[in-house]
Amino acid sequence: MSDLFDTAGRMNPQPLAAALRPATLDDIIGQEAVVAPGSILRRRIAAGRLGSIILYGPPGLGKTSIARAVGNMLGKTFRPLNATRAGVADIRRIADDARIHPTLIFVDEVQRFSATQTDDLLALCEEGLVDFIGATTGNPFHVLTPALVSRSTIIRLEPLTLGEMEQVVRRGIDHLHATDIPIVLTPDMVRLIAGRSGGDARRALTTLESLAVGHAGDEDIVITDDMIDEAYASAPINHDRSGDAHYDIVSAFIKSMRGSDPDATLYWLARLIHGGEDPRYIARRIMIHASEDIGLADNSVLQTAVAASQAVEKIGYPEAQTILAHAALHLARAPKSSSASRGLGLALQYVASQPPESVPLHLRDAHYKGAASLGHVGYQFPHDDARGWVEQTYAEGIPRGAFYQSDARGASTFEKRADEFWERVTGMPPVRR
Structure with a gap:
């Protein structure tokens, strides 16, 4: 018996994530609002006409899987395009084929399409010659051309829950067992992989696959906590400091401090720290919040925030983590007043709209x-x-x-x-x- 990688040179076995790619929307784990009966995707599939769809969300949520499943269900030829390499001539060749074979065009990282590529693709969609699904990790309203946004249905995908991630891991284990790779994980280990993958199904399956590397023979492959730690030691952190998720997490951090929830404050702070966010940036956000939302209720909060900013300049990670937590918790636990920021806002509005007072x-x-x-x-x-x-x-x-x-x-x-x-x-x- 051979393991998952013994025959790589002869057979080039599919990666686990590709092998488990769902054939229909019924096989998708998570994204209930997107794939549920009566959803816009289901209705358009039933009508046999998809039009133009944009799927967006962080990596590993199933954008490509959903697109392929939709193509299968429509019975159309699935034609993926590389946004950086496909030219107008490629799009037109697909258009010629589409006159013979019903076609679904899929473009991953569609924000990389040029305006000319986008215009050609939209023309094909408006003629009804092809259906189109684009995928992006960025907010479509920020990263796509207005023409593409206005002509497309935007569907947001959400990170998988812990329970859904456990389903993904168990499905991967079952597939490995079916291919004579008897990997053994305890329920706690399944939960650990699910949790540490951050809602990214591809990452969970890639980790599971890496745990099976080099294990041949009939004996069970017993996984240990150390092996899981090693697999995640070099795993990339899913935190784009210039992307949509960055601003959402920062927003949640600030609103948790404003809402006086210390646990949520620490959670979102930990997400920022874990993602490698610059501690000076976090400290600046804390300083702003100190006057915007606490202000006259506790003047010492600004002193704490300024001191934290000066401290992280001198110290940096990892020690700066506790300093940031100290400052953030002071803000979360302090009584709140927005009188300073609100009052200035009213004054600025008055100055901008009224004749000057002598x-x-x-x-x-x-x-x-x-x-x-x-x-x-x-x-x-x-x-x-x-x-x-x-x-x-x-x-x-x-x-x-x-x-x-x-x-x-x-x-x-x-x-x-x-x-x-x-x-x-x-x-x-x-x-x-």
């Missing part, structure tokens, strides 16, 4: 000879009053509370204490949102 005469510069003759008099110095405050106008036409509205809540925050202090001094209650 500086009151008593606030104008009076430090030069002749200022008094211009009327620059009447300013009352607050420190001369026992309260440290005098009632005078500081901006004509700007009513109290037009921009700053306190976010003080039940906690004894700086903003809450300030509200109480100034109400005692002025006799005026705070303006709240």
Whole structure:
């Protein structure tokens, strides 16, 4: 008996991920909304006319598998095109064949298509000569031409859940057993591979395949935790720092801090760190959040954020991880106030849309000879009053509370204490949102 790779030179066996490629949508694991009865794909397949479809999502979710399954179900010739190498002449040759054989064109990484390639392909689709499925890991609204987006149905694929990933791994084990490769994994190991593959089915199957390398004979191939660690030691991390997923994870990190959820904050921070995100970038996001969403509720948060930024500049990974966690948790656990960012936003909006207010005469510069003759008099110095405050106008036409509205809540925050202090001094209650 030979193992999976003994006959590579003679037979070139398919990679496990290719061998397990589903034949129909019924064989797809995950993506329930996309492949379920009544979905847009099912309806178009039933009608025998697919049109133009764009599938997008991270690698390893089954974009190519879904495209091939759709081609099988439509009974059409599946013609993959390489976006970087296919020229207009290639597209036109496929068009000539399509007049004889019904054809589905599939383009992976379709964002690499030139405008000319895209125009030719769209013309074929609009003539009804071919059906088309494009796949991309980027957000179509960011990476594709407007013409392609407007003429296509956009379908987003989601990462597989842990349970779905376990199904993928078990399907791979069953296939290996059927091909006389008796690999043995415990349920915990199946779960470990599923979890460490990050929702990427191809990565899970490639890892499983690598565990079977070099094991020939009739005896069971017993896998150990060390073997799994070794298989993942050099595995690529699925985190594109310039892609759509990057911004989604950063957004989730910030919103978890704003939402005061420390566990979610640490999870998304760990995703960023694990993905190799620059610690200085993370620290900058923490500094911005410190004033945007906490501000006057806890002024010490900005100090923590600035200190963290300075620390990671000097230290770097791995020690910087804990510093980032310290700062992020301070922000997550701090009381929240958006009065600073909201107030400035209202003020900027007012300045941009209204005629400029004149500086009151008593606030104008009076430090030069002749200022008094211009009327620059009447300013009352607050420190001369026992309260440290005098009632005078500081901006004509700007009513109290037009921009700053306190976010003080039940906690004894700086903003809450300030509200109480100034109400005692002025006799005026705070303006709240």
